[in-house]
Amino acid sequence: MKLENLKKRAEDLKNNLYVLYLAYRHPKTPIYAKLWAVLVIAYALSPIDLIPDFLPVLGYLDDLILIPAGITIAIKLVPKEVWNECKEKEVDLKEAKKKGIVAGVIIGLIWAYALYLIIKFLLG
Template sequence: MNLEELKRKAEELSKNLYILYLAYKHPKTPIIAKLWAGIVIAYALSPVDLIPDFIPVLGYLDDLVLIPSGIALAIKLIPKEVWEECKEKEADMKDAKKKGIIAGIIIALLWAYIVYLILKFMNIIR
């Protein structure tokens, strides 16, 4: 397994964790799936691990085994139509996030220009 494949798997894991969060909030998700999803999300985001990371090899093994296994089990507990709907919502949000970044850059440039004009008007810059 090379570095690129590991990066791809990490991105997929992160994406699935976010989709799992969306499924957790979905009203059609059964309560047992919500409970399990909540546990998996909390464990994945928690700085506290079952096996501390400073223990060589075993410290990271729980992150490499427990979180993906927990996500896989949660996906099995969530109805297919809910999972698919949440995947679509995640894809839509990704597009919205890109648009938000572009809008943020435009606003930052606009503010930078306004500051430039004010400084020029005050003869601070030439």
């Protein structure tokens, strides 16, 4: 049962990614909170995980612990009035998903380019 609660909590925190994106764009959000928010959002949308998913149990560690921990820290860094204001905004899920897909593709292309540069460097 504890694993089920942990999964639900992780899913709830992941749902806050769009609100975190809105907080990132808010002019009253401090720069350190914006930087952390960018890192968390980029990692959450990235197709590359710190711990590969094919590893039993450990592979889902980032989905269950790392991403929710990053989101929790980001929420604490954003001023409460900014977070509440962003959370109250109407969330258009279709628009949010579209932006998420575009961001995922861009992050995937960045990873592919980084891999290309590494292979090019290694092969001479």
